[in-house]
Amino acid sequence: MARxxxxxxxxxxxxxxxxxxxxDEKKCTGCGNCLKVCLGGCFEIENKLARxxxxxxxxxxxxxxxxxxxxxxxxxxxxxxxxxxxxxx
Amino acid sequence: xxxxxxxxxxGAGFGGPVAAKKCAGAGxxxxxxxxxxxxxxxxxSGLTIPIYGFLFGPPFIRDGNPPVExxxxxxxxxVIYDVKAGDIEIVEMRIxxxxxxxxxxGYNAYCKPFCTWEAEQAVNAGAELRTxxxxxxFIKEDGYIKGVVTDNGETIRSRIVINSEGxxxxxxxxxxxxxxxxxxxxxxxxxxxxxxxxxxIDRVFGHTLRxxxxxxxxxxxxxxxxxxxxxxxxxxxxxxWMQDQCLAMGDGYVPNLRRLFDxxxxxxxxxxxxxxxxxxxxxxxxxxxxxxxxxxVGLDDRLRNMPNYTDGMxxxxxxxxxxxxxxxxxxxxxxxxxxxxxxVAIEAIRAMDFSAKxxxxxxxRIKAHTIIQWAITNKGRWNLRKAQESHDxxxxxxRINHQFGPGILTHAGTPLVKSLLHAIRKDPLVIMKWxxxxxxxxxNWEHECSSGDRRPIDxxxxxxxxxxWVLFDSLVILFSPVNWxxxxxLEPLAGVVNPLIKVFLPAVELGLGVSIRMEPxxxxxxxxxxxxxxxxxxxxxxxSK
Numbered sequence: 238m239a240r241x242x243x244x245x246x247x248x249x250x251x252x253x254x255x256x257x258x259x260x261d262e263k264k265c266t267g268c269g270n271c272l273k274v275c276l277g278g279c280f281e282i283e284n285k286l287a288r289x290x291x292x293x294x295x296x297x298x299x300x301x302x303x304x305x306x307x308x309x310x311x312x313x314x315x316x317x318x319x320x321x322x323x324x325x326x
Numbered sequence: 327x328x329x330x331x332x333x334x335x336x337g338a339g340f341g342g343p344v345a346a347k348k349c350a351g352a353g354x355x356x357x358x359x360x361x362x363x364x365x366x367x368x369x370x371s372g373l374t375i376p377i378y379g380f381l382f383g384p385p386f387i388r389d390g391n392p393p394v395e396x397x398x399x400x401x402x403x404x405v406i407y408d409v410k411a412g413d414i415e416i417v418e419m420r421i422x423x424x425x426x427x428x429x430x431x432g433y434n435a436y437c438k439p440f441c442t443w444e445a446e447q448a449v450n451a452g453a454e455l456r457t458x459x460x461x462x463x464f465i466k467e468d469g470y471i472k473g474v475v476t477d478n479g480e481t482i483r484s485r486i487v488i489n490s491e492g493x494x495x496x497x498x499x500x501x502x503x504x505x506x507x508x509x510x511x512x513x514x515x516x517x518x519x520x521x522x523x524x525x526x527i528d529r530v531f532g533h534t535l536r537x538x539x540x541x542x543x544x545x546x547x548x549x550x551x552x553x554x555x556x557x558x559x560x561x562x563x564x565x566x567w568m569q570d571q572c573l574a575m576g577d578g579y580v581p582n583l584r585r586l587f588d589x590x591x592x593x594x595x596x597x598x599x600x601x602x603x604x605x606x607x608x609x610x611x612x613x614x615x616x617x618x619x620x621x622x623v624g625l626d627d628r629l630r631n632m633p634n635y636t637d638g639m640x641x642x643x644x645x646x647x648x649x650x651x652x653x654x655x656x657x658x659x660x661x662x663x664x665x666x667x668x669x670v671a672i673e674a675i676r677a678m679d680f681s682a683k684x685x686x687x688x689x690x691r692i693k694a695h696t697i698i699q700w701a702i703t704n705k706g707r708w709n710l711r712k713a714q715e716s717h718d719x720x721x722x723x724x725r726i727n728h729q730f731g732p733g734i735l736t737h738a739g740t741p742l743v744k745s746l747l748h749a750i751r752k753d754p755l756v757i758m759k760w761x762x763x764x765x766x767x768x769x770n771w772e773h774e775c776s777s778g779d780r781r782p783i784d785x786x787x788x789x790x791x792x793x794x795w796v797l798f799d800s801l802v803i804l805f806s807p808v809n810w811x812x813x814x815x816l817e818p819l820a821g822v823v824n825p826l827i828k829v830f831l832p833a834v835e836l837g838l839g840v841s842i843r844m845e846p847x848x849x850x851x852x853x854x855x856x857x858x859x860x861x862x863x864x865x866x867x868x869x870s871k
Contacts, residue, residue: 247519247613251363270580274514274573276587276616297368298618299494303509304573304580314496316477317361318458325519325564325613326370326437 242294245277250293252319257312258301260287264309271301271310296321331357333671334474334484335453336461336497338365339437341643341660342490343444343453344384348668349488350453354675357482358445358453359474361460366441370517370617371656372559372568373440374398374432374535378697379658380767381760382745384665388763389869391770392443394433395561399426399533401730405723406540409597415723417731420534422841424852427533428768428859434559434566461491464501464639470680471501471638486638486671486680490664493620493644493656503641504632509573509580511629513621513654516587518567519613522605530604531560538594539726541714545586546594556594558601562774565609569594570654573618621654623647624702634692635685640667646692652704652729659698666691696748700741706734732835736828744820750813754806758799759869765859766867772860795866 239249258279267285277294280287280301287309297320302312335346338360346358362368380388400420407413421431449455465473465481473483491497499506538556540546546556559566569590574580595601623629624647634646642648643660650659670688674680692698706729713722727733749756802809827834845852 245614246611248615273580273582273584274509276514276516276584278584296370296616298514298616299496300509300512300514300573300583300618302494302496303507303512303618306578312494312496313462314361314460314491317460318363320362320368321615322362322364322367323370323613323615324367324436324438326367326517326615326617 240293245294247325248296248321248323250321252316254292254295254315254319256289256292257297257315257320258289258292258295259311260289261309261311262286264307266307266309268306270304270306274300274304329357329480329482331355331454331473331482331484332675333357333486333488334359334482335488335490336474337361337490337492337645338445338448338455338457339369339441339490339492339643339660340444340657341664342488343441343448344387344661344664345488345490345642345668345671346453346455347386347444347448347451348384348665349671350448350451352668352672353452354672356448356453357484358448358455359459359461359476360445360455360457363457364438364442365445365455365457366436366438369437369441370515370615371437372515372517372557372566373435373437373657374559374655375435375657376432376653376655377430378742378745379655379661380433380763382697382749383658383661385759386447387444387661389759390443390447391766392433392435393439394435394767394771395564396434396527397427397430397533397768397771398432398434398535398559400431401535401537403726403730404536404538404598404600405726406538406544406546406598407719409540409544409546409593412599414599417723417727418534418842419731419734419838420842422838423845424848424855428855429764430533430767433767434561436561461497464497466501469637471636485675486640488640488642488664488667488671489645490642490660491645493618493647493649495641495645498641498645501636501639503636503639504634504647507620507623507629507647510576510578511620511622511626512573512618513570514573514583514616514618515568515570516583516591516616517614518591518611519615520565520567520605520609521612522563522565522609524563526605526608527560527563527565530600531558531565533560535559536600537730538598539710539722541717541722544593545590546597556590562771564612565605570619570621572621619654619656620644620647620649622651622708623649624651625705625708630702633682633689635682635688637682637685638680640670640685640688642667648692648698648702650701650704651708652701652706652734654707655701659701662695662698663692666695696741696744700738704729704737706737732838733831735834736824736831739823739827740820743823744817747813747817747820750809751817754809754813755802757802757809761798761802762867762869765862766864768856768859769862769864769867772856792863792866
């Protein structure tokens with residue numbers, strides 16, 4: 238079943254991706270860089286540490302992974318046939 | 327269940343299918359793996375594929391019918407000094423009529439149909455395409471990569487893996503082939519697709535891209551000191567619109583892109599006169615997407631020279647950091663590198679040697695490739711930040727002209743001429759294929775068709791241009807020894823083209839300007855050329871395999 242978003246038209250998210258982005262709480266410093274570059278709003282800060290809010294609007298760009306200087310973010314490709322898709326890229 | 331292949335290609339974006347088609351065509355048992363349901367539907371790009379990709383890239387694309395959205399004749403740059411006061415200067419570079427739009431500077435395309443078309447060509451050549459399959463790891467034995475592990479637990483053995491997973495290179499980094507790129511080298515492309523009537527696009531854009539550049543405080547195009555900007559591409563019935571910005575500044579500061587992109591998008595779509603008055607009333611937002619791309623990897627010696635191969639595996643395209651730093655396109659370099667990777671994979675299988683020592687020839691060929699090296703070491707876009715920092719209008723205009731105006735010829739001239747001569751030296755008859763490619767692409771665009779069997783052939787109504795082509799072909803064949811000799815003699819001298827254009831740039835700019843002003847005089851010729859192509863029998867443009 239495909240999900241859509243009012244904020245991001247023309248895009249669908251397919252199936253259950255599972256948690257393909259993980260944050261290592263021991264490494265996270267709560268700098269918030271992942272929040273600043275994530276256009277899908279996948280992150281939030283709780284108790285001064287970043288946590289995944291929702292991967293429902295993730296476009297798998299891995300910007301969070303790039304900007305995490307502490308290597309606290311582990312990014313993997315979501316399972317085959319799941320996640321973001323669009324006809325208009 | 328364990329399966330065995332000669333070659334496994336990861337990723338059916340722009341590069342992967344090129345490698346898969348060539349390997350399968352050479353008789354190798356080839357598997358093309360794609361994590362999405364359809365090739366290209368996870369690829370995001372504002373996409374003009376520059377003409378050098380088609381001219382010098384894989385023959386099946388040059389001689390085929392890929393789905394294109396609009397032929398492009400050039401770039402119109404809006405150098406914005408004060409948007410509210412209307413202080414905007416235009417720097418334009420385009421192929422004048424009557425040559426354009428049939429002879430194009432590049433072609434716009436959506437990723438999904440184009441990548442799907444490429445993957446179909448690979449399958450037709452004998453490759454197996456498996457979608458909805460994510461590679462999560464490699465089979466490693468004695469330090470060699472000997473296949474892949476997929477997300478459903480399959481182990482697929484192969485003699486060699488060609489990795490075109492994308493710019494992030496998650497698998498390549500996890501396998502320790504190369505490092506993760508720093509955020510300063512990555513640009514996040516915030517991309518919008520607007521539905522817009524074709525007649526509006528024809529009137530406002532024609533076949534010309536529109537780029538916008540400005541100083542930081544305008545918050546119009548997001549430069550933030552890194553030469554990033556705002557670009558818009560006319561497609562058939564839609565406009566692709568992209569603002570991009572590096573994830574981190576030179577000092578490591580990460581800007582709040584989530585807030586800034588929204589702010590900049592709002593500013594430009596409400597303040598830029600031509601968008602606000604001519605496009606906005608008839609444009610409707612159809613999609614918004616984003617993707618990161620490794621815009622400045624090629625400019626850093628360490629990053630550029632990171633390994634692009636290991637025992638048993640070759641990295642191609644964006645995975646190998648081959649994004650063009652100037653025109654910020656990655657498709658031609660993905661095609662070139664995938665083509666080279668396939669050659670090396672075929673040679674490795676013949677020699678039964680998959681060691682890094684053997685595969686090093688891939689790196690050598692990438693380093694010796696004239697267009698790839700020009701594309702990934704071009705500092706024009708990066709240097710735009712100097713003008714943005716200095717707030718010098720003259721310098722901003724000069725740097726934009728140098729990178730996206732006629733000044734591009736002062737650094738693109740040599741690689742293009744050299745590649746042209748090299749291709750003619752290898753095959754003087756390639757001229758016949760180039761000559762057919764332009765009208766075939768234009769015909770396909772006009773008739774909204776992209777594959778041979780969808781062409782609306784009605785020979786009763788078609789003009790026959792057979793005699794003209796017979797004459798043209800005869801001349802090319804007759805003069806092929808002369809063309810070959812001229813190419814052989816001139817290729818080593820191609821290095822003088824850039825300095826010559828630099829000296830004569832004012833004359834070149836004057837000539838281009840005059841040609842564009844004189845276009846109305848040539849409009850009957852332009853109309854005749856377009857009508858001739860539109861009404862031609864499309865079989866006259868086909869190239870025998």
